[in-house]
Amino acid sequence: MEIVVCVKQVPATTRVQLDPRTRTIIREGVELMLNPFDAYALEEALRLREAHGGTVSVLTMGIPSAAVMLREALAMGADQAILLTDRRFAGADTLATATTLAAAIRKLGTVDLILCGRQAIDGDTAQVGPELAEKLGIPHTTAISKIEQVSTESLICQKMVDEGYARLRVQLPALLTVVKEINTPRFPTLAGFRRAQKSNILIWKVEDLDVDPGRIGLEGSPTQVIATFVPEHDKTCHLVEGTLPEIAQQILASLQKQTGRKQHG
Amino acid sequence: MAEIQVLPEKCIGCRKCLPACPYGAISMQGRMAVISEACVFCGACVPTCRYEAIELRLPQAVQQNSQARGIWVFAEFFAGQFKPVTFELLGEARRLAASSGERVCAIVLGEQATQRSQQLWAYGADEVLAVPLAELDQRDELLSPLALAQLAQAYQPSIFLIGGTAFGRSIAPRIASRLETGLTADCTHLEIDAQSGLLHQTRPAFGGNLMATILCRNRRPQMATVRPHVMQPIVPDFSRRGSLTFAEVHLPSNPLIQQLALSLTTSETLSLESAEVVIGVGRGIGSPRALPLFQDLAQALNAGLAASRAVVDLGWLPYVHQVGQTGITIAPKVYLAFGISGAVQHLAGLAEGTYIIAVNKDPHAPIFEVADERVVADCIPVAEALLSELKIEPKVERVP
Numbered sequence: 299m300e301i302v303v304c305v306k307q308v309p310a311t312t313r314v315q316l317d318p319r320t321r322t323i324i325r326e327g328v329e330l331m332l333n334p335f336d337a338y339a340l341e342e343a344l345r346l347r348e349a350h351g352g353t354v355s356v357l358t359m360g361i362p363s364a365a366v367m368l369r370e371a372l373a374m375g376a377d378q379a380i381l382l383t384d385r386r387f388a389g390a391d392t393l394a395t396a397t398t399l400a401a402a403i404r405k406l407g408t409v410d411l412i413l414c415g416r417q418a419i420d421g422d423t424a425q426v427g428p429e430l431a432e433k434l435g436i437p438h439t440t441a442i443s444k445i446e447q448v449s450t451e452s453l454i455c456q457k458m459v460d461e462g463y464a465r466l467r468v469q470l471p472a473l474l475t476v477v478k479e480i481n482t483p484r485f486p487t488l489a490g491f492r493r494a495q496k497s498n499i500l501i502w503k504v505e506d507l508d509v510d511p512g513r514i515g516l517e518g519s520p521t522q523v524i525a526t527f528v529p530e531h532d533k534t535c536h537l538v539e540g541t542l543p544e545i546a547q548q549i550l551a552s553l554q555k556q557t558g559r560k561q562h563g
Numbered sequence: 564m565a566e567i568q569v570l571p572e573k574c575i576g577c578r579k580c581l582p583a584c585p586y587g588a589i590s591m592q593g594r595m596a597v598i599s600e601a602c603v604f605c606g607a608c609v610p611t612c613r614y615e616a617i618e619l620r621l622p623q624a625v626q627q628n629s630q631a632r633g634i635w636v637f638a639e640f641f642a643g644q645f646k647p648v649t650f651e652l653l654g655e656a657r658r659l660a661a662s663s664g665e666r667v668c669a670i671v672l673g674e675q676a677t678q679r680s681q682q683l684w685a686y687g688a689d690e691v692l693a694v695p696l697a698e699l700d701q702r703d704e705l706l707s708p709l710a711l712a713q714l715a716q717a718y719q720p721s722i723f724l725i726g727g728t729a730f731g732r733s734i735a736p737r738i739a740s741r742l743e744t745g746l747t748a749d750c751t752h753l754e755i756d757a758q759s760g761l762l763h764q765t766r767p768a769f770g771g772n773l774m775a776t777i778l779c780r781n782r783r784p785q786m787a788t789v790r791p792h793v794m795q796p797i798v799p800d801f802s803r804r805g806s807l808t809f810a811e812v813h814l815p816s817n818p819l820i821q822q823l824a825l826s827l828t829t830s831e832t833l834s835l836e837s838a839e840v841v842i843g844v845g846r847g848i849g850s851p852r853a854l855p856l857f858q859d860l861a862q863a864l865n866a867g868l869a870a871s872r873a874v875v876d877l878g879w880l881p882y883v884h885q886v887g888q889t890g891i892t893i894a895p896k897v898y899l900a901f902g903i904s905g906a907v908q909h910l911a912g913l914a915e916g917t918y919i920i921a922v923n924k925d926p927h928a929p930i931f932e933v934a935d936e937r938v939v940a941d942c943i944p945v946a947e948a949l950l951s952e953l954k955i956e957p958k959v960e961r962v963p
Contacts, residue, residue: 420769465824479882522777535936537939549920549938
């Protein structure tokens with residue numbers, strides 16, 4: 299089974315705090331990490347390879363230092379890593395990103411399964427996976443919490459829907475986006491890191507891909523950010539006090555006021 | 564391509580732009596700011612420079628697609644009814660139509676949904692465009708977006724809004740990709756600019772720390788998803804009449820995705836993403852033995868039950884309840900948080916504008932910084948008092 303895992307390097311947002319005076323993001327140094335959802339995708343790919351054979355390729359588009367993240371993926375057990383890095387890829391929105399990734403996957407040749415994290419924690423759009431599947435002309439399904447029965451033709455998986463879970467059969471090749479529930483990622487081993495240090499990371503630029511330069515990077519992005527601003531958090535926090543019944547009554551009154559419906563009781 | 568540069572004659576080395584960069588791409592080289600390759604041209608730094616020393620040049624707009632007209636709303640249908648977000652989006656579409664003079668069109672897929680489609684007029688649709696095919700009765704992640712993309716190609720709407728449900732978030736990007744157009748996820752504010760006629764789409768970025776306004780200048784439709792409860796429906800007028808048009812699409816005959824089973828959650832785990840009120844529990848509730856109390860309360864208030872990551876990692880509740888950066892994002896009207904400290908990662912899962920009532924015994928809990936109301940008390944007695952006010956006997960024995 300030939301599996302491609304799309305990964306993204308994201309700012310480690312654990313330290314994101316706002317400077318109360320300048321109202322800007324305080325960031326200590328440049329900390330970047332593997333998008334957490336992508337770690338579940340990689341782990342699932344490794345498990346599928348262990349069960350069914352084949353290879354796992356990790357693919358990312360990013361700045362040259364994203365190679366650090368790819369080494370970590372190799373240390374976890376990926377067979378090969380590809381870094382798409384070129385100044386002309388920069389500023390891509392989700393569509394231009396999907397176009398670029400699709401060109402790279404076509405270059406890789408036969409692929410049975412593409413796994414992505416459901417979303418990246420910096421953009422939170424959950425768009426690149428489905429957009430990429432469309433570009434490749436293969437089916438996709440999102441928020442997968444379990445992969446069962448895999449054959450050469452199809453797989454059966456469980457997905458989260460708004461109302462519960464759905465069980466689907468999906469024809470391969472296909473793209474799935476996964477959620478945390480699917481597994482617990484392994485840690486890279488020391489031996490893995492040694493092997494990863496020796497492995498070659500393929501670096502591809504615009505010229506290496508069969509892609510229209512007008513459809514990638516900022517220029518190929520139909521959406522543009524025209525303004526960013528810090529949301530106003532000028533709300534005052536009202537202290538609810540009193541005896542327990544009084545507190546409960548005040549909470550229920552607020553619920554009624556905010557939702558416009560009376561809480562029964 | 565785009566270019567960004569720091570003008571040496573204007574930069575005074577004040578360092579004000581450094582913390583503004585969400586990607587940490589700006590550093591100091593001597594007494595001047597330097598922008599590295601990590602820059603994605605988001606423009607966050609530009610307004611922070613008082614000396615106008617940062618120059619961002621975006622690619623020039625090509626031509627406007629002036630033929631595209633109409634504001635479309637996808638009407639998601641499940642279990643015999645339209646998802647409430649459909650009516651909210653129709654309400655928002657009406658508001659946008661008032662400023663642009665365009666017509667509001669609801670798009671309906673499937674035989675069953677088509678039968679109910681006339682109620683969409685009452686909620687603001689001037690037109691209903693329906694594809695009454697039984698193949699589209701189930702929410703198929705391949706056929707539905709294909710049908711919707713074909714309709715958009717044939718009718719050329721200017722704006723296409725899709726509810727930010729799990730299904731909507733799956734199919735909207737597929738449609739946008741097929742149409743080679745832009746899509747903005749989880750918009751919290753939409754506005755048609757009076758001068759340019761362009762849709763200004765505002766959404767939270769970086770876990771809600773920043774808001775970004777996004778345009779799709781040259782491609783049509785301008786597509787956006789919007790979470791449930793973010794927009795307001797109009798008061799339905801069931802005497803209102805519109806048009807109903809049946810449209811044809813061409814779908815492949817062999818299904819590549821087949822739904823084998825659907826297991827619906829019970830009422831005690833009400834769909835978190837659509838609940839108006841959500842009760843959140845954090846490690847501060849003390850022990851998993853306290854959970855039945857909060858489940859009772861959720862049921863009594865017809866609320867969803869959410870959990871912090873800590874609670875899920877401890878195995879107290881399954882992952883479907885996890886709200887936050889590595890869980891789901893919710894947009895209830897009210898979030899009633901018990902024993903939740905308020906880590907940034909958890910708050911990232913709450914939509915902007917949610918009314919937060921927080922109960923925590925720690926008066927310095929970070930959640931109080933974002934809450935609208937705070938109760939500094941033990942969680943369990945407060946939850947018990949709420950149940951008793953609601954005249955509900957707790958069904959289970961609990962430890963104090």
